[in-house]
Amino acid sequence: MQDRTVDGGISMSFNGPKPPFDFHNRAEFPARLADWIGHVFYDVLPKHGYEIREEQIFTAYQLADAVGKHKIHFAEAGPGTGKTFAYLLSAIAYARLMGKPVVIACASTALQEQLTGVDGDINTLSRLLGLDVDARMAKDPRQFVCDVKINRLFNAHTKKLGDSLSEVLAWAKQTDRGERAEIPHVPDRVWADVAWDEFSSCESCSSRGFCRLVKAREHYRPARDLIVSNHGIFFDDLWTRKERIADGKPPLLPAYAAVIFDEGHKVLLPAAMRAGRQLDQAGIAGMLSFLEKIQGARTALLSAAFAAQLADTRFFEYLHQTALQADERADRLAVRIDQQLLNNANTLRRALDILSFELQNEQEMHIRSLSGARMQTYEARIEQATAALDRFCRNQGEDTIVWVGREDDSFWVVPRDLSSMLKEHLYAQKIPVVFSSATLSLGGDFTYIGRTLGLEHPSVSSVGSSFDYEKQVQIYLPRRFPPSDQEASFALALRHLGSLLRLSRGRALVLTASPADVKRIRTGLKAFSLPFNLLCEDSGERGHLIRSFREDISSVLVGAGFWEGIDVPGESISLLIIWRLPFPSNDPLIEARRQEVQEQGLNPVTEVDYPEMGLKLKQGCGRLIRKSDDRGVIAILDPVLGMPWQQVTMEALPAGAKVVYRQEDLTVLSSKP
Ligand code: SF4
Known part of the structure; x- marks a missing residue:
């Protein structure tokens, strides 16, 4: 990526758009980036009515240094400093240097939309600086309809549908994007009936390549400058990336040059949940009760379903006895782990293994007691449940953190040693990683957040607020x-x-x-x-x-x-x-x-x-x-x-x-x- 210039120096050449300033070689990039940032904040933006904020410019310089030198950096900037502009400049320039997008991972879908909206910070900078920034949003797949679920509803129960569901099905027929944002008034429970979830079998789906979720992924993959994701999608990709590539599947996000976490103090919960496994009580119970009633199934399958039902009831009944309800502030109820709970978990895991085996037999014998789509959903559900139970039972539960969700009663099993996972999957990539937020330190001390994220000596910068x-x-x-x-x-x-x-x-x-x-x-x-x-x-x-x-x-x-x-x-x-x-x-x-x-x-x-x-x-x-x-x-x-x-x-x-x-x-x- 280097060309000779007329003055005899070395200049960089680029396949896509080049960074918005000139420089001769990679070593010069950090200094030229800092010069450009100074020019933008002191000369260009004030001409458009923006005030000069020293806290913002300091943060932008710190981020330029962190990105240019591949650091893992905590950038704390108080309210009103305009930290988004500060990190976007380095992100865009670095993406163009590397020929790969930079991921901006936000804490929520609302923040993703705010950042990429018509009047959002990305468009505003792009317009004011004439940069033609190519930024695309990687939305949570739960925000999209799944055609398999829609077709199942059309085929099975068309006469019994409520008003909301009928409305969603009518909309699903004609929408191009299939995004929840188009019908925001639809209640969560109705949306769950039609949206993608982790049990959707995309890999073997006949709609793959045509469905709206897949099209949305195809839309953001070629992003040149920025991919605006949320924390959840980023970690979904991070934890599954190597495995997906090894299995010949594309990872959820394309190759990226750096990641910047907006609201970086909030990454830990999504990181844990996306690395964890969930035993969804209602989903398992629904599946087992359906299997027990199907017509034409072999006795072996029905017996396996009854045995799993019994084990499932025993496990959850005992789990709820051990869940500590005392603290009404907690959304996640701690669980007292004892031998009985571990035994019940083992019994349920074995029962689900047998059920999975019988379901596969059913399929191999071409017995049409279950549709292919339903079979795949059930297999995915069993796989997820057995993975959760396996992980929980290994080493007597000591390698995991477990809880019961207060709202949905589901059982969560997440890895205890998240720091090691972050080191292995993220920090070892040696790419710039920035955690940006207004609240990362106390009195300028970053020890606590550093420890929670497995970082002993991160690079840090902190500025107070621009307010008086x-x-x-x-x-x-x-x-x-x-x-x-x-x-x-x-x-x-x-x-x-x-x-x-x-x-x-x-x-x-x-x-x-x-x-x-x-x-x-x-x-x-x-x-x-x-x-x-x-x-x-x-x-x-x-x-x-x-x-x-x-x-x-x-x-x-x-x-x-x-x-x-x-x-x-x-x-x-x-x-x-x-x-x-x-x-x-x-x-x-x-x-x-x-x-x-x-x-x-x-x-x-x-x-x-x-x-x-x-x-x-x-x-x-x-x-x-x-x-x-x-x-x-x-x-x-x-x-x-x-x-x-x-x-x-x-x-x-x-x-x-x-x-x-x-x-x-x-x-x-x-x-x-
Ligand atoms: S590819 Fe996945 S999301 Fe799309 S229709 Fe198939 S199962 Fe649903």
């Missing part, structure tokens, strides 16, 4: 709390809350640690007869609540699920109440981290619980100031002063904001119009 917190934010910490008396503490916190809401005339977001707190606050606030609309998390769909909160300026939104992902600039959030400090629950993933540090001779409370709490608090505080003219108060109605967690709490609060201890001193609120 000294002028825009006050922190209110009440001095006296009776921490040992929960009832008295609740009553006092409620009195503080009532008077603060009056002072701010509503316009508040109240962040709680659990759904139970939301109920208690709703009941407790009745006595105050406040003239504001109280929007509680359990009273409606999340998107609808946030819209109402944004539109009704004086309303108050209360919930345990709004610590991140809510962006409401302006007056609607003039007061941010931290009702309880967000110490982690008994989540099995957190529990595994506690065990790990304990085995290293460290204190799990200070090494896991405190940093977890601090990072979540930092996220929550980021909800208050979204624009340079926003003003507001953060009030923490939980003991902080003099407590062991005082330092970590203070480090998580917006730097420079003034702390006051009396409501009379809250000048930011009282100076509001």
Whole structure:
């Protein structure tokens, strides 16, 4: 990829578009990239009305250095710094240098759409810099219809379908893209009946090559500059990549030059879940009950189905007895592993093995008791279930983290040693890997996030926010709390809350640690007869609540699920109440981290619980100031002063904001119009 230039130097030549600046050789690339970034931020963007933000430019330089030198880098940039522009410049230039796209992995489909939308950051940069960026979205396959499922529904039950499903089937007939975004009002349970899922047998499907999911994959594969995926798809690809290539199948993502994780603090859960296996109780039970009733099947198959049904019931009944329900904040219920549970798991695994064998016999004998598509779905379901049980039973469950999903009762088995997997599959590629987020460190210390991701000495950069917190934010910490008396503490916190809401005339977001707190606050606030609309998390769909909160300026939104992902600039959030400090629950993933540090001779409370709490608090505080003219108060109605967690709490609060201890001193609120 090198050509002689007329001045005798070496210049790079490119098959696709070249990077947006000139350089003579690879060694020059990082320096020229930095020059170009300076030119863009200091000369080009200000001409289009963008202000110069030193925090953004610093971050962009750090990222250019990390990408140019193939580093694994944590890029922390506070709210309002514009970190997306900062990483996009390096990503586009590096993709063109390497002739392969860079993956931008977002935390959700909504963020993917935001980034690639008509007015999103990619299009805006492309237009302003005349770059003609080729960026394509790799959407989660669960967002697409599966033609096999659609055909099955058409053929089997056309007369019994409900309104929603009939509507989806009519839409499925004429849609080109087959994406859920085209019919967003369809409920989840209806969508699940028609969408791709991990039991779809794409490899042997006769629609393969024609179906809409496959076309969507074909669309993003040739992306020249950027592939915008989500964390889940990225890890799906990462964990299966080598195996798929060895089996002669294309990997889910094309070869890429680098990966940048947006919201990099959130990668661990999707990484674990995509590496894990799920035993889906409802799916297995549905399959077994169908098999027990089929006409024309051999006795051996029916007997195997009955035996598996019995083993399945025993396993799940005992599993639910061992699932620890105590912590209502946890979405994932920890499981007490004992010999009985392991025995039941082994029995179920053996029963499913026999069932799988009998299903294959049925197929080989050409007995048409089951359609080919249903047979393939069932085989995939059994394979997934036996893989989960195998992994769980190996080494008495010690190599895995397991849990029961609170919502769907499914049993999850994920690898305990995710760090080693990341090292082997990702870091060993020696490509640039960037974790970008507003919350990666506490007081500039990245030890905790580094440890969770298996990185001892990552390259790091950290800049605070572009906002002027000294002028825009006050922190209110009440001095006296009776921490040992929960009832008295609740009553006092409620009195503080009532008077603060009056002072701010509503316009508040109240962040709680659990759904139970939301109920208690709703009941407790009745006595105050406040003239504001109280929007509680359990009273409606999340998107609808946030819209109402944004539109009704004086309303108050209360919930345990709004610590991140809510962006409401302006007056609607003039007061941010931290009702309880967000110490982690008994989540099995957190529990595994506690065990790990304990085995290293460290204190799990200070090494896991405190940093977890601090990072979540930092996220929550980021909800208050979204624009340079926003003003507001953060009030923490939980003991902080003099407590062991005082330092970590203070480090998580917006730097420079003034702390006051009396409501009379809250000048930011009282100076509001
Ligand atoms: S290829 Fe996969 S998603 Fe497409 S119709 Fe077949 S099973 Fe469904």
